[in-house]
Amino acid sequence: MDKTEQFQITDEKGRLDKYLSSALNEHSRSQVQSWIKEGLVTVNNEVAKANYKIQPGDTIHATIKEAEEIDAQPEDIAITIVYEDSDVVVIDKPSGMVVHPSLGHPSGTLVNALLYHVKDLSGINGKIRPGIVHRIDKDTSGLLMVAKNDLAHEKLAEQLQNKTAGREYIALVHGVIENDKGTIDAPIGRDPKNRKKFTVIEEGKPSVTHFEVIERFSEYTLLRLNLETGRTHQIRVHLEYIGYRMAGDPLYGPRKTLKGNGQFLHAASLSFDHPRTGEHLTFQADLPEEFQETLDWVRRR
Numbered sequence: 001m002d003k004t005e006q007f008q009i010t011d012e013k014g015r016l017d018k019y020l021s022s023a024l025n026e027h028s029r030s031q032v033q034s035w036i037k038e039g040l041v042t043v044n045n046e047v048a049k050a051n052y053k054i055q056p057g058d059t060i061h062a063t064i065k066e067a068e069e070i071d072a073q074p075e076d077i078a079i080t081i082v083y084e085d086s087d088v089v090v091i092d093k094p095s096g097m098v099v100h101p102s103l104g105h106p107s108g109t110l111v112n113a114l115l116y117h118v119k120d121l122s123g124i125n126g127k128i129r130p131g132i133v134h135r136i137d138k139d140t141s142g143l144l145m146v147a148k149n150d151l152a153h154e155k156l157a158e159q160l161q162n163k164t165a166g167r168e169y170i171a172l173v174h175g176v177i178e179n180d181k182g183t184i185d186a187p188i189g190r191d192p193k194n195r196k197k198f199t200v201i202e203e204g205k206p207s208v209t210h211f212e213v214i215e216r217f218s219e220y221t222l223l224r225l226n227l228e229t230g231r232t233h234q235i236r237v238h239l240e241y242i243g244y245r246m247a248g249d250p251l252y253g254p255r256k257t258l259k260g261n262g263q264f265l266h267a268a269s270l271s272f273d274h275p276r277t278g279e280h281l282t283f284q285a286d287l288p289e290e291f292q293e294t295l296d297w298v299r300r301r
Contacts, residue, residue, distance in 0.1 A: 007060040016043065017050035020062055021195055029195055035062065072101045072130070074116035077108065081117070082283050087152040087276050088145060089118055089131070092285045095141040095262055100129045114146060121146065122153035133157055134230060139250075139262020141288045142169070143270040155275030160230060168269035169225045169235060170214070170287065172295065173244040174254060177221045181212040184238040188231045197251060198233045200241045207231045209238045217298050220247060224268075235265060247294075258298075264291055 005024065013019040017036060021029035032041075032050075039047045040063040043054070054060070080092040091110065098105040101112065114121060114131060121131030124147075131146040133156045145165075147153035159165040189204030191197040198204075208228035215222040221244065225235055236252045239245060245253035249263035258264070271282040287295070 004061055004063045007062070009054050009056055009058040009060065011056050013054040015050065016041065016048055016052040016054055016060070019054055020060070022192065024062070024064065032062075035064070072109075072111050072115060073107070075107060075112035076116050077113035079110065079113045079117060082143065082285065083281070084118070087148055088156070088274065089114070089148060090143060090145055090270065090283050092143055093136060093141060093267075095139050095288060095290070098138045099135045099144075100132055118146070118148065120148045122148060122150045124150050124153045124157075134160055136267050137233065137236075137263075137265075140169075140265045140267060141285075141291070142267025143283055143285050144267065145270060145272060147275075152275040156272060159272050163228050164273070166269065166271035166282070167227050167230075167267065169227070170266045170268045170291075171223045171225060171235060171239070172247040172258075172264040172291075172298070173221050173223060173239055174219065174247055174257070175221060175244045176216050176219070177211075177213055177223070177244055179213070181210070184209045184211070184242055186238065186241055188234060188237050198231070198237050200237060205229070205231055207234055207238065209235060215299075218301065220298050222295065236263060258294055260290055260294060264294060266291055
């Protein structure tokens with residue numbers, strides 16, 4: 001059901017769309033702009049434009065449209081299943097694949113492929129994210145675990161929360177890191193200046209990333225990283241924070257530095273206790289071909 005929010009302005013706030021995207025922090029600026037175009041936002045009971053300059057004394061009413069529910073459908077999309085039993089599936093996700101459907105990606109996702117290839121998936125995360133216990137970014141490749149029933153989902157999610165599940169990543173970053181290993185302990189929250197990004201911010205959620213140098217090059221460093229927490233874009237944000245941006249990252253890193261379709265980040269190892277038997281399982285995934293070719297090119301330079 002749609003709802004209307006009211007804002008009474010006491011001082012100058014700048015552009016209408018920018019103010020509302022900050023005030024309605026669960027919604028992006030582009031989403032707010034679409035509502036303004038539809039006439040769902042008024043200032044002093046008159047329809048306003050996105051670039052309207054808010055003044056003291058203004059009263060803003062914004063009608064927030066309920067998101068349309070997406071019905072995920074099975075799609076015959078090839079996926080690499082590393083392991084499967086009656087409780088768990090481990091997938092090696094390719095770079096470029098979104099994990100679950102959204103308004104911007106209603107099809108072609110890992111969930112659409114899972115619904116086709118896997119008979120049963122847990123229902124804890126609803127129809128849009130069946131079986132999805134954790135995610136990796138669209139342009140990050142590698143391993144993630146999927147639950148086939150609610151018991152498995154609860155047990156696996158508990159291990160992630162208790163930090164007993166292991167997740168190891170390989171990343172290529174700009175710059176030469178002198179320390180052989182280190183820990184980045186810095187809170188992460190949404191970037192107030194860019195709603196698409198996250199950043200290290202005082203009021204953010206606790207976030208811890210451990211790194212170890214695998215190999216150094218003249219302009220790059222190859223890293224092994226382990227996560228204690230699983231914040232959105234955590235590795236990318238933490239590496240930017242310490243001054244070593246990820247190669248190929250279109251959002252946080254320098255643009256057009258290496259050929260590729262996204263950041264050079266790969267979820268190479270995944271370990272957890274089986275939710276039913278308790279057996280400790282560990283899985284490895286080789287670097288994707290594009291990542292390996294780029295690494296070989298950097299090494300030859």
